[in-house]
Amino acid sequence: MKKTALITGASSGFGAACARTLAEKGWQLVLTARRAERLAALQRELSAQTPVHTLALDVRDAEAVAASFASLPPEFAEVDLLVNNAGLALGLEPAHEASLEDWDTMVDTNVKGVMYCTRAILPGMVARNRGHVVNIGSVAGSWPYPGGNVYGATKAFVQQFSRNLRADLLGTAVRVTNIEPGMAETEFSKVRFKGDDEMAGRVYTGTEALQPADIADIVAWVASVPARVNVNSVEVMSVHQAWGPLAVDRS
Numbered sequence: 001m002k003k004t005a006l007i008t009g010a011s012s013g014f015g016a017a018c019a020r021t022l023a024e025k026g027w028q029l030v031l032t033a034r035r036a037e038r039l040a041a042l043q044r045e046l047s048a049q050t051p052v053h054t055l056a057l058d059v060r061d062a063e064a065v066a067a068s069f070a071s072l073p074p075e076f077a078e079v080d081l082l083v084n085n086a087g088l089a090l091g092l093e094p095a096h097e098a099s100l101e102d103w104d105t106m107v108d109t110n111v112k113g114v115m116y117c118t119r120a121i122l123p124g125m126v127a128r129n130r131g132h133v134v135n136i137g138s139v140a141g142s143w144p145y146p147g148g149n150v151y152g153a154t155k156a157f158v159q160q161f162s163r164n165l166r167a168d169l170l171g172t173a174v175r176v177t178n179i180e181p182g183m184a185e186t187e188f189s190k191v192r193f194k195g196d197d198e199m200a201g202r203v204y205t206g207t208e209a210l211q212p213a214d215i216a217d218i219v220a221w222v223a224s225v226p227a228r229v230n231v232n233s234v235e236v237m238s239v240h241q242a243w244g245p246l247a248v249d250r251s
Ligand SMILES: NC(=O)C1=CN([C@@H]2O[C@H](COP(=O)(O)OP(=O)(O)OC[C@H]3O[C@@H](n4cnc5c(N)ncnc54)[C@H](OP(=O)(O)O)[C@@H]3O)[C@@H](O)[C@H]2O)C=CC1
Pocket: 008, 009, 010, 011, 012, 013, 014, 015, 032, 033, 034, 035, 036, 038, 057, 058, 059, 060, 085, 086, 087, 088, 089, 109, 136, 137, 138, 139, 180, 181, 182, 183, 184, 185, 186, 187, 188, 189, 191
């Protein structure tokens, strides 16, 4: 029987790449994000390969998360792998100029969204004594950079939440991994710069960023090691990056 992976933020970037890689490796998929049409397209692409269930969902909505995860079709209900990937950065302004609304959105998505999805899925994993929570943190959670203020802090939350989850899960076979990518070429910068493609393009100019499939390969790897092994964290950067995300000239 196929194992089930539930991926948040599957409509783009790392999440869509994880869907493709895990489908190849024989997983069946629950794909969630807000953009239902993107999920439907991915479902059409992958359904010849593996069963796919899609769920249009905003991870900031605690009630919707709990209700939709509790009412998955029976064949998808036992989630073996939760990939907490949905997330975003908004803006790159210094703290004294940043928008409080952007800060709230990042906290609601990157912190509370991860909390809500994890809380909804973990009881089933613990009851079955089987499962794996893979969180997508960021090098921004460990390394400072100008304008990284609240985004980096949300990813520091993901790092410590992952460690503390392991402490709570000691004595069970449920695993937790925090993957911390550096600069990767996805829609992340378009979202951060609110559709300013020129600014977004500057992030990737003159360098070679990680690609979504690189992160998907790591997710598939941490999920495939022997059950006794917990890969606690993976920090991964482009060979062209050695510390926090590259500064972008805002002028
Ligand atoms: N690209 C990079 O350089 C790095 C990215 N990361 C992290 O990787 C993760 C994936 O980002 P990446 O693939 O790069 O960026 P993308 O913008 O390509 O993908 C982000 C995904 O998150 C989903 N998402 C955003 N907000 C919500 C929400 N409120 N509810 C549900 N889904 C949501 C989006 O779907 P939709 O809009 O359809 O809801 C989309 O599928 C994020 O957590 C990001 O912080 C970490 C390190 C580096």
